[in-house]
Structure formats: structure tokens, C-alpha cells
Amino acid sequence: MQSARSVSVVLAGSGGAGVMTAGNMLLEAAAHAGYYALMTRSSGPQIRGGEAAAMLRIACEPIECMEDEFQVLAAVDWENVQRFNAEIPLGDSSLIVGDPDQGNPPDVFLKSGAARASLPLKKIAKSVPEGRANMVLLGALAALLGLPDDAVARAVERTLGKRPAALAPSLAAVAAGRAAAAGIAVRFPLSPPPATRAPRWLLTGNEAAGYGAIKGGVRFVAAYPITPATELLEWMAPALAQVGGTLVQAEDELASVNMAIGGSYGGVPSLTATSGPGLSLMVEALGLAVAAEIPIVVVDVMRVGPSTGIPTKSEQGDLNIAVHGLHGDAPHLVLAPNSVADCLGTTQWAVQLAEALQTPAIVLSDQFLGQARSVVDRPEDFPGGCSRVTAGAGTPGYKRYAVTESGVSPMAIPGSAGLAYTADGLEHAERGTPSSQASDHFAQLDKRRRKLTAHDYGARWADVEGEPAADCAIVTFGSCTGPVREGLALAAPDGVKARLISLRLLAPLPALQLLAALEGVQRVLVIEQNQSAQLYKYLRAECDLPGRATSLHRPGALQFSPGEIRRHLLEWSRA
Amino acid sequence: MNEVACNAAPAPAMRGPNDYKSDVKPVWCPGCGDFGVVNALAKAMAKMALEPKDVAVVSGIGCSSRIPAYMASYGFHGVHGRALAAGTGLKVARPDLTVIVTGGDGDGYSIGGNHFLHACRRNVDMTYIVMDNRVYGMTKGQPSPTTEPDWDSKLSPDGTGLREFQPLVIALTSGANFIARGFTGDPNGLAEIIEQAVRHPGFSFVEVLSPCVTFRPEQKEWKKIVKADALKPTADMTRAARRLLRDTGFELGVLYAGERPPYAPRGPRALRTPSELEARFAL
Structure with a gap:
């Protein structure tokens, strides 16, 4: 057999x-x-x-x-x-x-x-x-x-x-x-496993995200249970205690996100995790974190929406709210892990970026990644630690929101003498004092955007794979990456060749890097799991995709399968 | 905004109340009761010789929620109704700080009502000062949860017809460990109450009658109605509850000083390095 x-x-x-x-x-x-x-x-x-x-x-x-x-x-x-x-x-x-x-x-x-x-x-x-x-x-x-x-x-x-x-x-x-x-006469014997065996882990994406958060430096978590994010918080409760951190159960998501902001204002890297309905409740506070420049990470384990939707099934329908859900001009970070194991590295990176850039980061995981239990190669180690820029006690003439070249201003941590300031959601002058002056508004808006757009995100903005010389490219994100990668491999014998770009950094969109990765491409296919082609529209709005850009999107409950992707790719290659 | 006060940095014993105030000019109307809270808070901090750097004043939105910027300590002026949540996160993450949450009746009892209940029962070691003027002042005169049912306003002509929210009753039944009522017309009495509240372990709640001279000018009469030292502290919840049954809302003093231990993280806390957690995943 x-x-x-x-x-x-x-x-x-x-x-x-x-x-x-x-x-x-x-x-x-x-x-x-x-x-x-x-x-x-x-x-x-x-x-x-x-x-x-x-x-x-x-x-x-x-x-x-x-x-x-x-x-x-x-x-x-x-x-x-x-x-x-x-x-x-x-x-x-x-x-x-x-x-x-x-x-x-x-x-x-x-x-x-x-x-x-x-x-x-x-x-x-x-x-x-x-x-x-x-x-x-x-x-x-x-x-x-x-x-x-x-x-x-x-x-x-x-x-x-x-x-x-x-x-x-x-x-x-x-x-x-x-x-x-x-x-039983019918058998399904597996071929022999790989001879060399690197260390393997058995974990879910939710557990991986929890561990990534801790590796990134998170030591305070405020939690409100919601399917399918609960296990992330439950994994962190004992783990956080073991590394000297604290988890507190909040009364609702309004409380959990504001508690996390409070903890981070106190100098402790902080996180909460939720799903769509909870994220909807949190966006006002995320705007505060943008304005007051307080780092915080929210892991959104996406489920089928809108409203209560299908809590136990996966969909990539929260991209719009994650990127555009905040009122005002509120630049912040949105990242997406693209595998169970990558929930670790991407959440860790989100913590580090939020800390370095003093802004909220939303991690768009989903029910599939979060709850799938997987045997994986031990994930690669990324450098740990946080890099929040803090002000030294007694800095003369300290200005919490000083307009700097990078846009990042040293943050005073309560307990530091001579630096007391008020963190404020009101627009403010450089000292933090409330201001309704247009000039202060311009300067502060500009610094808050500049610190995100001027940052060097390195090579982790996306996983770029496939045929580098191909004149077709697929752009996707999150849990679509697995079936797309495998579907592309299945379509290869039929002559389908394409570059594959799985975006890890969704906001601010690394448009220059994306366009460089698409250099020379005649056709772009954007693949995602939602009804309204949220990623496709976002990419079209933010950058001029080369050649003919089309979209493959359908809502969730069922994941894309490799064969389904293959069939679409064959049609796409003939069209 | 606080450099002047902080950089002056007199020795703790030498600090007077003014050293706890910032140089930011309040936006409040002349005669606003909230000035009395700034004074009382500064007085209490001076009396306790707190280091301004180790104090954080946290608030939400509303007239009274502007107070953090007027103090020389660290401040946090967040979103409407969530001050207790932010204060809770701060205190749990940084137990070494003295956390004082402030705000008004709309912020605390209406939009933030759920957090009030849970802050009382969670009993985190912090102080919550509510400046109650029974009106939304910043939005220019709408009824709040503590407004009398027949108070006429543009938004609720002829009044809301709703029973007033009972902050002390809610605090007692929800588990606040210290409950008191002060009046801004009596800054010395209020300062004493605030000092006791800050010193008392667990969640301390101070309801402050703070007149709004602009939208509720009749509240100027409160100084004639309040009864100083009418509430006497007890650790007996039943006695405190009985006392509240004959409360007029204008008796001042400490109603309840309980003995419930403050919130502390539970569960095993054996310390490991983060990488030791990897054993959970290894096959």
C-alpha cells in the first residue's frame, strides 16, 4: 500500500x-x-x-x-x-x-x-x-x-x-x-517522518501569543473573557505570575483596556486580548493611548462577525475596525501573525514596537490560529526586551510631548522626581498642558504620525516567498497564508508561478517595501477571508498596486483549503 | 505644567499645600466647588508629606476631571467614565504609588457606574474622590444620576422623574472599605477626610458635595444645610446601613471604615525566567 x-x-x-x-x-x-x-x-x-x-x-x-x-x-x-x-x-x-x-x-x-x-x-x-x-x-x-x-x-x-x-x-x-x-483492509500509512528532528513544540496560537507577549516584556494583563481569546488570557494568568507579572480580571472590555493603559502609564508593558465585540468596545480607549502616547497591545483573536456572529469560527473581518476604527487621525500599529508559531514572534514584536513607538498595537490573530493545536518546529528566537524611551529623573525643563525628530519623546514614569506631567487625551502642548491651538494640534498630530512612518521596521514587515522572478504576485495575511502557500505549490505543476507576500505589518502599511516586492509584477491577487475585500480595498487606497490587481475574498466560518486556492489560481493564471 | 512646583522640590517636611499644586490655571467658573477639592487634596498631601513623584491623580472626563493637571503630582486624564479602570490598572501594576482617582457624578455614577460597583468590590488600595454637583456642567446643564427628579432642564423638561442614585448606599453594598462624605465649603474637614481615606487600606470612597454655581446656583445654599461630623465611622456594616436609612444626603463625616483586606494578586508566584516557560510546549 x-x-x-x-x-x-x-x-x-x-x-x-x-x-x-x-x-x-x-x-x-x-x-x-x-x-x-x-x-x-x-x-x-x-x-x-x-x-x-x-x-x-x-x-x-x-x-x-x-x-x-x-x-x-x-x-x-x-x-x-x-x-x-x-x-x-x-x-x-x-x-x-x-x-x-x-x-x-x-x-x-x-x-x-x-x-x-x-x-x-x-x-x-x-x-x-x-x-x-x-x-x-x-x-x-x-x-x-x-x-x-x-x-x-x-x-x-x-x-x-x-x-x-x-x-x-x-x-x-x-x-x-x-x-x-x-x-480493516483499507489503510492510510504515513510515509516515514523526517530523519533529522529539530526540537518541536506542541501549542496553540493563543498560547504562542501569550508567551510572545511575555518574551516581549508584558508584565501586566487586564482580562475579560471572550471566545476565542479566553485561552490566551487563561494561559497567561499563571505564566505571568511566574515571571513576576500580574493579571487582573476586569468587569468588561472597557475596563480591561483602560486598566492596561493605566498599567502601561505606570511603566509596566501591558496587554489585553479580546475578539471582535470586545475590540469594538475598546476603540475609544485606543484613541486615548494614541493621543496620550501610552504603549499597549491588544490581541484581537478574530471570529465571525458582525455582532455576536459565530464565536467559534474564524474570519478576517476585523481588519477595517483595526485599521480605521479610531475616531480622529489616530495612527497606530496593526500586525498579523501568519501561522500558529508566528503568533509568538508577531505578538513579541508588537509589544516591542508599541513600547518603542509609545502607541497602541493591535495584533490580528484569528480563531483558527488561536485555537488550532499544532506540532511545530521550535520557533526562531527574536531578541527580547523592551525599548521604551524613558526620561531620566530631574531632566531640566522636561517636556513629555516634546516634538523630536523621530517623533518619539522620552516618557516620564511615575516615581521619577521632577518629571511629573499629566497624560492627556485632550490635545496638548509639548509639556502636556491642554491646548486648543491649531499649531499644537498640527505639531502633535505630525509627531504621532512621524514616529510610526519614520521607524525602520526591518525585514519582518512581511514574509516574501515564491518565485522572485514571477510576473504575478499574491498578497495575503494571517491564517490565509497557510492555504495560499500550499495552494500555490499545488498549482505549480500546472505552470502557475507567483510571488507570495504575507503581510505581517498592516498599519502603518509599508507601502514602499510592498511596491518594491511587487516590482515588475503584471498581476496582483489579494486573498483574504471576509465578505467585503477589506485588505484589497485598503491596499488600493494606500498604494498604487502595479498591473492588474484583483481580489479573492469570501467570508469565514470555513477556512480556505489548498485545493480551493489552487482552483482559483488556475483560473487567475488563465484570465 | 508641573515643573515649577516639582523643580522647587523643597524637603518633604518643608512642603506646604501650595507645593502640591501645579502652575496650570483651572478652567473652572469662579466660585466652583472644585477649587475646594484642589485645596483640600493639597492640604492632605502636605499633611501626609507625600512625595509628589509617588502620587498619581487619575480622572475621566468632566469639569472635576480636569483636576490632575492642577496638582503637582503625576496625572492621568483619560476617557469618560473609565478613571477607576485606569487607576486600578496603575495601582495593580505599580503598588508602590499612591493612586487617587477623581471625577464627577456623571463620570462616576452614570457612564462609569459599572466600574464604580466593581472598584468597590475589588477593593484595590486606592482613593476615589467624586465631586458631586448633581449636574453635567461641562456640557452646560443636563441632569446626572444624582439630580433631583423634578429639576427642569433643556434635555429633560420638567425633570427626569427618576429617583436619585445613592452613592453611599451603592458603595456600602458593593464592598467599599472606607466611605465618607465631605463638603467643599469645609476644606479643613474635607482635607481630614481625604487624609483618612488615603491612609485607609483598600478602596476608599469620598463623596464630596461640590456646588455648581453656574448651572445649579441654588447649591450655594448647601453651606446652610450640611451637618458637619454627623456621620461617625464604624466598621460594622449593619450599623452603617442603618445610618444610611435616615441619611438626608447632607450629613458629613466618615460613614464606614471597614477591615476587609485590600486586593492582592492570588495564586502561586514561584519566580521563573520567561524561557523556563518553554517547558510547557516542549515535546
Whole structure:
């Protein structure tokens, strides 16, 4: 049987069936076996105990997105599992594994033409003392994929380490599942993993962003829970305490952002995290941070909007509010990580830039990046530390908002003698005293813009890849980058060649660097996941894109898949 | 704006109240009650010999919220209604500072009402001074939560018909650790109350009757109505609550001085370097 360099598997079942636990173990087992892997999850609308699906992709190369089809759909039972139909595309070479005692798989899955295999999961589980059907399924899937015993055992041991009584029955159930799978003729063996293995990490984008914030120097966080940003804050709560920082739970997002501004005014790099509805509440305070020149980072883990939208699904619909949502002329930073691992580096960079430029930074992550659990190469180390320019105690004639060449003025930190000033959202003169003079307004507006536009952002403004000599280019950002990169590779055998520019710095838009990267290009395709082509319109407004610039955009809930991108690229290349 | 006061930097014991004021001229109307709060605050700071560099006065928006710029300490003049949130973040991040949050009745009880409730129950060690004149003055005369229901105005002809907000009741039931009422016509009494409030651990709330001579000229009569030292401090919440049942709104003094420990971060705090956190991700 031919082996594959990438295999995708779904574990599904009703609430309490333990498919998430089994999915996490399979993910970790793949990692122990030397593979890269990615897991997303979906669950019913119930707060607790609803049907759930763990969707995994395991591969020999690093992966940033799911595939177009799943090879295996395996369910402990089928109650309401058809709900996930749109998220679980199957093909006629796929396999549906089910327990015959739990009825037939839903028609929506059968009509794919997938093969079927029966495993009496519950009966097998009953044959093992304290055995559970989800562990039987784990063993069966490990056998179908050819994952070695020791990798699975290590994953089970790591997960159940705190509950040794559950360990032996679980391992026995896994072994029983593996034995039972011997009767299944269809297999999906993975090709051998890469021989050399650099250190790998298993983490979500939310966790990566939390760690990036700490590496960037954040030591104060104000938190208000919101899906899908909550885990970022929950990860930071104990971690921040361990590095001597503090997290306080706020009463709402108005409070959390203002608390963070208060903490940063006190000299402590500060952050909050939220999603669309929370960001909407925060924009007034972000304007204050712009005017009073107080650094702060807001991680917006975007979800489907508008309003409450679909809290558990991803969309890149907050670009407009992030870039344009503040009233007045309020230049600030907007950055976007383009992979699970990059949530670390980009959040760290956002903290450093906010500190250096004394302005708010919005990090546009999204539900996919934030909640996808991924096996990645240990991310590259970027230099740590903060670089807020502070004023020395007793500086004679100190002016907090002095108009400097760079636009950055040394900030007095409370506790420093002789520098007392009032940080103010009112327009002010250089000393910080309120002013309604046009001349002060011009000078302060100008310095606040200049400090952002004059800054040297270096090479990290984007990831520029693909064929450097190609006369076509794709511009994208965030979680679209993974499927676009893979879709471009899939289209290459059909002659599609293009440069790929994944923007990490969205505001201020590095127009000069972008135009240089597009030098000589005849056609530009802007790809993003929202209904109104927000990035496309923003780029068209900010710079004169060369050649014929078109847009590929559609709203969220479902991520772009590599095959979907490939189909569009083929059309684009012929048009 | 504060260089003059700060650069003069007399020794702490030598500082007088004027050393705690900046050289910025207030925008307030002549006769505004808020001048009395500047004086009382400066007096209290001098009495406590606070270092201006270690004090931050935080506010939102409104006439009274202009006060940070008039003090020689650090100031923060933020957005409308969020002063307590900014003050909370500052104090939690910088526990070494003395944080005094200031503002008016509209800022604190209307747009910022939710933060008032939660600041009381969170009990962070800071002081909240509300200059209550029962009117929005900066926007030229609209009813606030503490305005009498029948007060006629352009925005609410014949009055709002709404019951007044009860700041002391809300503070007590929400968990403020120190609750008092002062009057700007009695700057010495007010200074004493502010000093006690700042010294008391936890969240201290001082409601200050501060007349608006422009839009509520009838408030000039308050000096005849207030009753000095009518409220006596107790740590017994039940006694304080009973006292409030017969409150007219013009009794001055300390109502409640509780013994609840102030907010402190909880949970394990074993110190690590950031890179030690990477063990959580390593396979």
C-alpha cells in the first residue's frame, strides 16, 4: 500500500464520548513519532456535553492548514455528527469507521462514496476492564495510520499521568483497538517522518501569543473573557505570575483596556486580548493611548462577525475596525501573525514596537490560529526586551510631548522626581498642558504620525516567498497564508508561478517595501477571508498596486483549503 | 505644567499645600466647588508629606476631571467614565504609588457606574474622590444620576422623574472599605477626610458635595444645610446601613471604615525566567 506524506482524520461523537481526549492523544502520538500535525475542533452549540469533532492532519512536512478531504472519519457514535458535514469533506477514497451497534453513518457522509468499516467499539471497550470506546478508537486509528505503539503509549501516559488508575485500562483499550483494526483492509500509512528532528513544540496560537507577549516584556494583563481569546488570557494568568507579572480580571472590555493603559502609564508593558465585540468596545480607549502616547497591545483573536456572529469560527473581518476604527487621525500599529508559531514572534514584536513607538498595537490573530493545536518546529528566537524611551529623573525643563525628530519623546514614569506631567487625551502642548491651538494640534498630530512612518521596521514587515522572478504576485495575511502557500505549490505543476507576500505589518502599511516586492509584477491577487475585500480595498487606497490587481475574498466560518486556492489560481493564471 | 512646583522640590517636611499644586490655571467658573477639592487634596498631601513623584491623580472626563493637571503630582486624564479602570490598572501594576482617582457624578455614577460597583468590590488600595454637583456642567446643564427628579432642564423638561442614585448606599453594598462624605465649603474637614481615606487600606470612597454655581446656583445654599461630623465611622456594616436609612444626603463625616483586606494578586508566584516557560510546549 502506498504511503502518504499527509493524512487527515476526524474523530467524532456525542458529548462525553471523549473524542477530544482521544484526538489530543493522537496529535501528540504523531508528534512523538516524528510527524508534524495540526488539530482543530468543532462542537455543538451546547455549553457542555454536546457532540464534538476533533479534526487532525498529520504530515511529514510542517503544515499550517487542513487539507481538502479527510481520509478517515471515525465516530464513537453518530448522534448529531451530520452537523459537522461542511467541515468534514470526504472523497470516494475516504473511509468511514463506525460502531455497527450505534446505527448507520449519516447519509451526508455516505453519499461521498467513501468506503465503510465496522468496529464494535463499545463491545471491545467492555471486554477490557474500565475500558473506554474512545481509547479503542485511538488504537484503531493509530493502526490505520501506522503510528508506532510507543508513540501512542507515550501520549497516553503524558495525558493520564495524573490519573495512574486510568492508565492501564486505557493502554489495554488502545491495544484492543489496534488488534481489532487488523480486520480493516483499507489503510492510510504515513510515509516515514523526517530523519533529522529539530526540537518541536506542541501549542496553540493563543498560547504562542501569550508567551510572545511575555518574551516581549508584558508584565501586566487586564482580562475579560471572550471566545476565542479566553485561552490566551487563561494561559497567561499563571505564566505571568511566574515571571513576576500580574493579571487582573476586569468587569468588561472597557475596563480591561483602560486598566492596561493605566498599567502601561505606570511603566509596566501591558496587554489585553479580546475578539471582535470586545475590540469594538475598546476603540475609544485606543484613541486615548494614541493621543496620550501610552504603549499597549491588544490581541484581537478574530471570529465571525458582525455582532455576536459565530464565536467559534474564524474570519478576517476585523481588519477595517483595526485599521480605521479610531475616531480622529489616530495612527497606530496593526500586525498579523501568519501561522500558529508566528503568533509568538508577531505578538513579541508588537509589544516591542508599541513600547518603542509609545502607541497602541493591535495584533490580528484569528480563531483558527488561536485555537488550532499544532506540532511545530521550535520557533526562531527574536531578541527580547523592551525599548521604551524613558526620561531620566530631574531632566531640566522636561517636556513629555516634546516634538523630536523621530517623533518619539522620552516618557516620564511615575516615581521619577521632577518629571511629573499629566497624560492627556485632550490635545496638548509639548509639556502636556491642554491646548486648543491649531499649531499644537498640527505639531502633535505630525509627531504621532512621524514616529510610526519614520521607524525602520526591518525585514519582518512581511514574509516574501515564491518565485522572485514571477510576473504575478499574491498578497495575503494571517491564517490565509497557510492555504495560499500550499495552494500555490499545488498549482505549480500546472505552470502557475507567483510571488507570495504575507503581510505581517498592516498599519502603518509599508507601502514602499510592498511596491518594491511587487516590482515588475503584471498581476496582483489579494486573498483574504471576509465578505467585503477589506485588505484589497485598503491596499488600493494606500498604494498604487502595479498591473492588474484583483481580489479573492469570501467570508469565514470555513477556512480556505489548498485545493480551493489552487482552483482559483488556475483560473487567475488563465484570465 | 508641573515643573515649577516639582523643580522647587523643597524637603518633604518643608512642603506646604501650595507645593502640591501645579502652575496650570483651572478652567473652572469662579466660585466652583472644585477649587475646594484642589485645596483640600493639597492640604492632605502636605499633611501626609507625600512625595509628589509617588502620587498619581487619575480622572475621566468632566469639569472635576480636569483636576490632575492642577496638582503637582503625576496625572492621568483619560476617557469618560473609565478613571477607576485606569487607576486600578496603575495601582495593580505599580503598588508602590499612591493612586487617587477623581471625577464627577456623571463620570462616576452614570457612564462609569459599572466600574464604580466593581472598584468597590475589588477593593484595590486606592482613593476615589467624586465631586458631586448633581449636574453635567461641562456640557452646560443636563441632569446626572444624582439630580433631583423634578429639576427642569433643556434635555429633560420638567425633570427626569427618576429617583436619585445613592452613592453611599451603592458603595456600602458593593464592598467599599472606607466611605465618607465631605463638603467643599469645609476644606479643613474635607482635607481630614481625604487624609483618612488615603491612609485607609483598600478602596476608599469620598463623596464630596461640590456646588455648581453656574448651572445649579441654588447649591450655594448647601453651606446652610450640611451637618458637619454627623456621620461617625464604624466598621460594622449593619450599623452603617442603618445610618444610611435616615441619611438626608447632607450629613458629613466618615460613614464606614471597614477591615476587609485590600486586593492582592492570588495564586502561586514561584519566580521563573520567561524561557523556563518553554517547558510547557516542549515535546
